[in-house]
Amino acid sequence: MNEAIPLSEVLELERCARRDAERRLDAANADLASALAELQSAQSKLVHSDKLACIGQLAAGVAHEVNNPVGYVSSNLNTLGEYVADLLRYINACRTLVIDCANEGRTIVESARNVETLADAIDLDNVVGDIEALLAESNEGLSRVRKIVGDLRDFAHVDGPDLALHDINQLIDKAISVAWNELKYKADIVKEYADLPPVACFAGRIGQVLLNLLVNAAQAIVDRGEIRIRTGQDGHDVWVDVSDTGCGMAPSTIERIFEPFFTTKDVGQGTGLGLHMAYQIMRSHDGEIRVHSEVGMGTTFRLQWPISGPTEGNKVDDDANAR
Amino acid sequence: MSTSQQRSNRYQVLCIDDEPGVHQALKRELGRLGCRVHCAENGADGLDILNRESIQLLICDATMPGMHGVDVLMTAASLSPNTTRVLLTAHCANPEVVVPAINGARIFRLIPKPWPQGAIRQLLMDVIGMHPRKWSKQKDRIQERLVTDAPD
Ligand SMILES: Nc1ncnc2c1ncn2[C@@H]1O[C@H](COP(=O)(O)OP(=O)(O)OP(=O)(O)O)[C@@H](O)[C@H]1O
Ligand SMILES: [Mg+2]
Numbered sequence: 471m472n473e474a475i476p477l478s479e480v481l482e483l484e485r486c487a488r489r490d491a492e493r494r495l496d497a498a499n500a501d502l503a504s505a506l507a508e509l510q511s512a513q514s515k516l517v518h519s520d521k522l523a524c525i526g527q528l529a530a531g532v533a534h535e536v537n538n539p540v541g542y543v544s545s546n547l548n549t550l551g552e553y554v555a556d557l558l559r560y561i562n563a564c565r566t567l568v569i570d571c572a573n574e575g576r577t578i579v580e581s582a583r584n585v586e587t588l589a590d591a592i593d594l595d596n597v598v599g600d601i602e603a604l605l606a607e608s609n610e611g612l613s614r615v616r617k618i619v620g621d622l623r624d625f626a627h628v629d630g631p632d633l634a635l636h637d638i639n640q641l642i643d644k645a646i647s648v649a650w651n652e653l654k655y656k657a658d659i660v661k662e663y664a665d666l667p668p669v670a671c672f673a674g675r676i677g678q679v680l681l682n683l684l685v686n687a688a689q690a691i692v693d694r695g696e697i698r699i700r701t702g703q704d705g706h707d708v709w710v711d712v713s714d715t716g717c718g719m720a721p722s723t724i725e726r727i728f729e730p731f732f733t734t735k736d737v738g739q740g741t742g743l744g745l746h747m748a749y750q751i752m753r754s755h756d757g758e759i760r761v762h763s764e765v766g767m768g769t770t771f772r773l774q775w776p777i778s779g780p781t782e783g784n785k786v787d788d789d790a791n792a793r
Numbered sequence: 794m795s796t797s798q799q800r801s802n803r804y805q806v807l808c809i810d811d812e813p814g815v816h817q818a819l820k821r822e823l824g825r826l827g828c829r830v831h832c833a834e835n836g837a838d839g840l841d842i843l844n845r846e847s848i849q850l851l852i853c854d855a856t857m858p859g860m861h862g863v864d865v866l867m868t869a870a871s872l873s874p875n876t877t878r879v880l881l882t883a884h885c886a887n888p889e890v891v892v893p894a895i896n897g898a899r900i901f902r903l904i905p906k907p908w909p910q911g912a913i914r915q916l917l918m919d920v921i922g923m924h925p926r927k928w929s930k931q932k933d934r935i936q937e938r939l940v941t942d943a944p945d
Contacts, residue, residue: 533883534856534883534884537883537906537907538812538814538815538883538906539812539814540906540907541815541818541883541906541907541908542812542814542815542817542818542907543814544907544908544910545818545819545821545822545907545908545913546817546818546821548822548910549818549821549822549825552825591937593825596824600821603817604817604821607814607817607818610814611814654858655856655857655858694858
């Protein structure tokens with residue numbers, strides 16, 4: 471026969487059990503919170519390393535892009551040095567002639583002949599005629615170098631935690647400039663920009679998304695094709711379309727492109743993080759990324775987010791990621 | 794004798810590069826050394842010129858729209874075997890470019906971009922040195938420039 475357990479004891483047992491459960495719940499909560507923090511920090515590192523990888527990959531291209539103008543500008547400067555040496559010799563000969571004229575000595579004719587011979591030897595007409603073109607081309611080469619280095623710096627520069635207003639069309643142009651070495655042999659770039667108001671965004675991140683879309687588009691094109699970039703405004707939103715005439719994607723691929731590490735590219739070519747990051751970054755802007763693609767026809771990605779930028783909550787979220 | 798052969802008493806160089814700035818710079822450097830310089834922005838146009846003119850020296854870029862430079866050089870090797878072939882590229886450290894250029898297209902020289910001062914003149918001296926009698930006038934011209942450009 472069972473002895474009846476006194477009520478007080480039952481209550482005490484139940485209190486103990488509840489305290490125990492509460493303790494365990496607290497511990498589980500703490501675990502969850504720390505796991506979340508770890509995930510968040512891992513995620514932010516991922517965003518950062520993807521950006522660095524992307525920029526690293528492009529920096530090699532940029533270096534190459536810079537070698538051409540640096541090549542011809544240095545060659546031109548060396549030629550200019552030779553021109554200057556020739557011109558100085560010519561000027562000296564002319565001065566001798568002028569002095570001889572002033573002195574009205576018998577050497578005038580001989581000096582004049584010297585000047586003429588020298589003009590022939592140094593190809594004076596050509597030197598004089600070429601100097602302006604040489605300087606103009608060298609200047610053009612140097613501004614190309616300056617521009618591409620500046621654009622790359624803007625991109626590599628980690629933007630602060632603050633949202634800022636940006637000219638999206640200009641941001642796209644910078645992305646094109648940084649990716650130019652990947653694009654120029656693959657595609658004709660067609661721009662259809664709308665007049666846009668200043669748009670609130672984290673420029674470095676939107677830039678990163680644009681870079682990845684451009685590089686993806688170029689890599690999807692086998693021989694040569696077209697990449698078309700359109701911008702527009704839809705109510706309170708801004709949108710950017712990046713379309714290519716590349717290989718396109720099957721529905722089974724489209725389903726997976728936003729998964730982290732999903733890639734169809736060779737080892738070393740792609741990490742499969744680009745579109746995953748694009749998805750995260752668009753979410754942090756209260757926006758979205760959509761895709762339309764057909765095998766053999768091409769692909770269009772659309773970015774869309776509020777012109778006024780993300781709301782406070784996302785901004786805080788984004789701050790956490792930036793750390 | 795065709796007109797192009799009559800004109801060929803000047804040393805003729807063909808530069809294939811998609812950068813007009815490179816054309817102009819090479820025209821200046823080689824023009825001052827007495828060469829006649831032809832330029833093309835892509836492989837197909839360049840090979841056309843190679844077919845038409847009697848070209849002694851071909852200087853070719855690697856990455857260009859259309860045909861890759863190494864393929865252009867390989868085609869040039871069979872099209873005009875007596876033309877000396879040179880690869881001018883920023884990809885000098887890339888074996889995928891360099892190995893087929895040397896073994897396949899059998900280039901005479903590999904010149905980096907940006908090219909060092911004096912590299913083009915040295916190249917010309919060396920290719921002319923292979924046929925010193927045929928291009929003796931050209932050689933004199935270079936010697937002349939060497940004397941006048943030497944720092945006093
Ligand atoms: N424009 C496109 N056309 C065709 N397929 C595409 C296009 N953009 C992306 N994809 C497909 O989506 C996959 C994932 O793209 P994602 O940008 O995330 O990674 P990745 O380009 O492979 O690598 P990473 O961007 O890290 O270098 C690609 O491997 C490719 O199969
Ligand atoms: Mg990608």
